[in-house]
Amino acid sequence: MGVSLKDVALRAGVSVKTVSNVVNDYPHVRAGTRDRVQRAIDELGYRPNATARQLRTGRSGIIALAVPELGNPYFADLATAVIDAAAHHAHTVLLDHTAGLRANETLVSQGFRSHLIDGLILSPIHLEREDLLHRPARPPLVLLGEREYDAPFDHIAIDNVAAARLAVRHLLGLGRRRIAFVGARRDSRRQPAHLRLRGWREELLAAGRTPREDLVIATDGYDRLDGAVAMTRLLDLPEPPDAVFAYNDLVALGALRVLAERGVKVPEQVAVVGFDDIEDGRYGAVTLTTIAPDKAAIARLAVDRLIARIEAAPERTPPPPRRILPGHTLVVRESTAGRAPHRT
């Protein structure tokens, strides 16, 4: 079917070894030989067969990225950044979505399709530590996101507690006294959002205030609808909050929608802070104040770390797994700062 090394070798009158040397830029090839081989390659339109190379070398040049859902712009942005970072290392990205389900996350982490990929970047939601315990050493795994595991894997995530405290401090600075947290889980044993919730608690305590647990709203997921449902409940409280810190921007946007529906003024009556800095937050009728994780840094660090493990010689002891903390910033917009007067 296709043109193989052998065809090129025949045409150039050399062995396949020499052709292989030329194709892989092996330095010690005589210039004349190289030219002759190159000409044969061009004439025949030869292109190396990646599969055969992979079978021989054990490397595919593919890394997998598994996120809960691409429908969340945060993960779409992250995926884009990972694809770009991988391209820098001449790697391609195979994308998986887990729907945040523990079973899917476990399957992926256990090496589903592992023969096809050199490494895996996984952003888990409901995966538990024990799901990770009997994982084979290959392909290497880098974890992303808020969930922390006492397990020997690199983990790239911003400091969620510090970021949450920054958000709550901002709201306290605006004089807000009833600050709700939206995005806890009903099941107290499983708290994917526990770090952001902890930050909310810590900052309130540090300010000498008692965290009001009735202002902690559990949600089913982390989508706009969850934020809308939670906000409705909060507004129906005898004493509604004057601020909302949402687990993420989608939840915050759902809350903003309900506030608009009910005619509640933002930020005058209720201030809102999200988390992720997705683009939607910059274009609503009220733009959204949010925590902006450095997504490019997250992607770059994750890919760099993964590639380093992929390329590590198997006989040497690998570097110990690390927690790496990319930066984050608070981006203040209308949902806490109010709107500049109309340009008319």
Added chain:
Amino acid sequence: MGVSLKDVALRAGVSVKTVSNVVNDYPHVRAGTRDRVQRAIDELGYRPNATARQLRTGRSGIIALAVPELGNPYFADLATAVIDAAAHHAHTVLLDHTAGLRANETLVSQGFRSHLIDGLILSPIHLEREDLLHRPARPPLVLLGEREYDAPFDHIAIDNVAAARLAVRHLLGLGRRRIAFVGARRDSRRQPAHLRLRGWREELLAAGRTPREDLVIATDGYDRLDGAVAMTRLLDLPEPPDAVFAYNDLVALGALRVLAERGVKVPEQVAVVGFDDIEDGRYGAVTLTTIAPDKAAIARLAVDRLIARIEAAPERTPPPPRRILPGHTLVVRESTAGRAPHRT
């Protein structure tokens, strides 16, 4: 390193052929033999090497999907749907983004990484017909989206002209008389959006109205920012429009943001219709009326068609390429219908 067929064969006391037969569910294997082999497989933890299988069969089980950008929720949704549809055929999806650049789109269509993939689904923006002309027959290609090419490839897209006419008809039915189109291109030779623009023109003419070309606004891209810039220009016109039909929802959302900023009432003063039905449009302060393409159908049809070509016997003449038109609907929301009174 890993456990191979040979190891299993040795342990089960059969030939590799028999193990292969069991692994691939070849029917004619004696039950006793099958059990013995299965036990050996389980004990050794054997898992087939996909790379070796691919080298032998020429099939990887991977299809590539190339979209302009994942940051547009429409493409994120589409990618999700394609991943699901591919999973039905036991295929995995390799994701590429082209940034809508002709060079990237050409590279992908010409078979970049073609040894790794069984087929390609491409949603082009600026690709031209000539870029497609000297494409090798393999891997098969299915095209998506508004751009039409007089080239022998399957093409899955909703009827963009009919959909645009539906949107404009809706606005006309609301009594709007100055209906702008936002999302044309400056360069008149390259009009990715030409079908939706044509629909705008045709429906106005059919209603006995003259399309006002000064209400056709060119944009650099199809993002929120482009919609915001365009809306600003429209509002600064001596006689601003009373309705906007946007190329897509992102552009429409950018326009809505500017309308809110300027204190223009939607839909009373300006009604807005988008295109794509992304989730953001359902949660703004003013929800967005839009054309909803049947994304699941698009993904399913594209994958089905691609898999059929992948599995077609190479010696038989392949089925002729087809244009397939999945359905679409108009979803009416507040940006044209107004808001229901507050629930208080």
Added chain:
DNA sequence: CTGAAAGCGCTTACAG
């Protein structure tokens, strides 16, 4: 600097 040959782990005619 270059060649002949083994082998990565499968699948698949070809026999029996």
Added chain:
DNA sequence: CTGAAAGCGCTTACAG
């Protein structure tokens, strides 16, 4: 119903 063997297209010690 099962086995022995070739071969997919590479890379890479091993020679020379």
